[in-house]
Amino acid sequence: MMSVSASQMHNGKAGSGKSTALKLGYILLYVVLIAVAVFQLFPLVWLLFFSLKNNQEVFNLPPLSLPTDPKWENYTKVWEAGNIGVYFLNSVWITLAATALTVVIASLVTFAITRMKWKASSLVLGLFMLAMMIPVHSTLIPLFSMFNKVHLIDNPLSLILTYVAFNMPITIMILLGFYYALPKEVEEASVIDGCSVNRMFFRIVFPMTSSVLATTAIINIIYNWNEFIFVNTFISSDTLKTLTVGVQNFIGQYTTDWGAIGATLMISILPILIAFLFLSDRIVEGIAAGSVKG
Amino acid sequence: MFKKKWTTLLLTASLAFAVAGCGNNGGNANEGAANDGANESGNKVTVNFMHLWPEGVSAGQNKIVNQIISDYQNENPNVTIKQEVLDNEQYKNKLKVLSASNQLPDVGVTWAAGFMQPYVEGNLFTPVDDLLSGELNGKFVAGTTEAYAMNGKTYALPLEFNIAPVYYNKAIFEKFNLEIPQTYDQFKTVVKTLSDNGVAPIALGNKDRWTGSLWYMYLADRIAGQDTLAKAIKGEASFTDAGLVQAAQEVQALVDGNAFVKGFNGLSNEEAKSEFINGNAAMYLMGTWELPNWTTNEDIPQEFRDSVGFFKFPTVDGGKGNIDSWVGGPGVGLFVSENSKVKDEAKKFVEYFVTKWGEQSVTGAGVIPATKVDTSAIELPQLYIDLFTEMNKASSITLFADVQMKADAAETHLNQIQSLFGKASTPDSFAKEHDAAIKAGK
């Protein structure tokens, strides 16, 4: 921990200016950084404006202009039409459950594959990687008939199982790069200390990977939160559907209410924005190799 | 600290399992109830009904559906109608997945001809001819149920009936002293005048492809005649017919004359429509389902709604077509699943639904139903009355090509339409591709 603050001080000195060239370089860097930041913030502002327009204004006004009378009623309309509250709760718990399961199970698998010694490990890794390559639409019909046979259609469990299974490969892949980079001394130290494998994993390795856990959690949350193909296919009861279905409520046979869709998207982005801000602060400095022993 | 974090995660996971367990029980309980109902028919019955009128946007339709269902449930206390609502695209996908596992809802929405053919051939829809000879006998507009008939049996009852006129913006026409074109030559002059004055003549969103198909169909109908077009689509004649090829050439001539809005091949119908509503484009060829937008939709400026008129697609000099021949046809209809455990109840519900829909949909949702409407008994905007009159005068109505053709041929047709408009396909290859696809019979 000491080393972090030391390096910040060091950089601080460099920033306060040795040569003008360096200073100019920094100014240029900040100009670029701020320009990109504005560009990246633009979609959120655009979405907010979009959600305050009616169909005519969505198509006719320039994207970054506010209509003369903002259509706040889009939000009331969204809130009143359909079961948005129920969808919301379903989205939250299904996303959280699937994400927690995926991250924990994938960590166990990655640990076993990268750190433990067994013959079939590369074959098993291959099986997980292959699972990443199948296009989603190829799986709809087989999965439906399978869940139908085990009576899991119109049951949130079918969604959680599918989300966990389909996000598992990518989660393992991301974890893989980090586990390979974990210092060897970790195991050596713990084995010498007489740790069991379970203890080693849960007490030492798992906490050491908190950065990548937060990363994969963010990615899983975003995927699960925005998913709609499986929801539409496996769930038929309105009380079990999720927030992405809320968007559908405004796509009609012949017309689509874009403003209301914008409002739905705006409402649905808030929870993941909060989750993201919270989790992204968990991506922290790695622990120095030497500190494990102590 | 790390320990704490881990404990929280574990807790979340186990909680998730617990909640999932709850959901599991809930789901099964529901399913159980539904099955029980089905088995003891006559006692409590649940009819599953899948449709595509969500509350948010198809508010009029959704309200009628709910009204009809609640009335029906009041009149038949033993019946519960369970709805599932999806949007158009998702609805079609789900129907496909459900049919692969033989799990269609008891009652659902279908499109005519080519769309329903695989379902009929796979014995998934049940014939509803008994309903046609019952209370509904003579109630349908002539020609509407035929689109749902196959091998002499009718497999669904239509709810809508549409034709496609050319809507135009009267204000723009006045500004440039333009008259409603009666002949195609006059039409071309109108296009040229508008284009020369920097107004996009026609709004077209050809990313959706069926929109461009309407233009080709009308030109084919007016030049080659309704009969030739109908035969070619059925595979009884060739698309290489001189008149049909000429129609394709005319399409490209329109493109060359800048008749359509800029970038039309990349625009959705939704975007093109807004060009028309915003007054950026003067004409828009589209179905009568748009009528609420030109009459009662408060979101659209009154000034614009007052200036929308329509004209019939003009005749072509020397062409075999008739000005009273229309492109159109029934939209969606209701089917009853062949494997439904509550087939009789489902059929009764469909009969009730179609009747009530016919009574309420014009005034309640601005939809023109496939059942006959007594226009004198209800108050309607003039545009509706004029179009009802035209419908009754129609010499023939050619069903939308992509609806008529079998699925694979329809895809070829739509792709070729986009290619023709984008000039990636010549009129000759356009014709040949059509013949090949229709001949393949898929």
Added chain:
Amino acid sequence: MDKVMSNKKIIALYVLPALLLILAVVYIPIILTGYYGLTEWNGIGSPDFVGFENYAALLKDSAFWSSAWHALLLAIFSALSLIIYLAVAMVLASKIKGANLFRKIYLIPMLLSSVAIAQLWLRIYHPTNGILNSVLESFGVENTPEWLADPNLVLFAIFIPILWQYAGFYILIYYAALKNIPASLEEAAKIDGANALQIAWKIKLPLAMEVIKVTIVLAVVGSLKYFDLIYVMTNGGPNGASEVMASYMYKEAFKSYDFGYGSAIGFFLLLICLVATWIIRKLTATKDTIQYS
């Protein structure tokens, strides 16, 4: 040590739950897709076994090959843009002032669903009142391009939002990987007199190499089976100019009722991904894994 780390019971306990789930939920569909690919089936009733007929047709299907070519182009572009993402992540992971805030802002677009991204870029590309053409017009460009309607432009026009959509994803992964490098290593290098570029090139890059390799595979496989924005923004058009394998598969299976052929495309796509992964692994193979020293 080895004995502890090869405890069969523990391995089974760690791997089996995930493996069983994958076998049930992903492998059954893969196997069935492989089987449907050998049949003629419209999705209703029972499939007719036709052997390799679909695959024979596939090899001769020019529409399929052009979609495969488009997907391959996307894969190449995606892999190349990883360099930019890595550079951005390096800046964000460095200790410049405000890096934390910049990182959060930079990653916000990845929270948007495909529906929102598609709508945003449709407004940007709109031929008459889109942002892009408005800007071009203000610079005096007369015949502004029809981005999504011009077969020569559409593919590249659609690549940009796709690359942009995934930027956050990769920047996030790289950021975490770079953060994971112990600060002590950088300190040591600094004491030895290394400058920022040298540290990036000699220390950070090699230590993040395993993660970089993984992201190359993810980017290529993800691109080869890409679907979302293409389907919403252009539907593969005009005239198939922006069709990719997954959108072609979807159309064949769900629009043309040709589920057998669609499945064959899906299975073939899987094989292509497999080959691509194998090639990438061969190309990026290093003799031994770099360890902290």
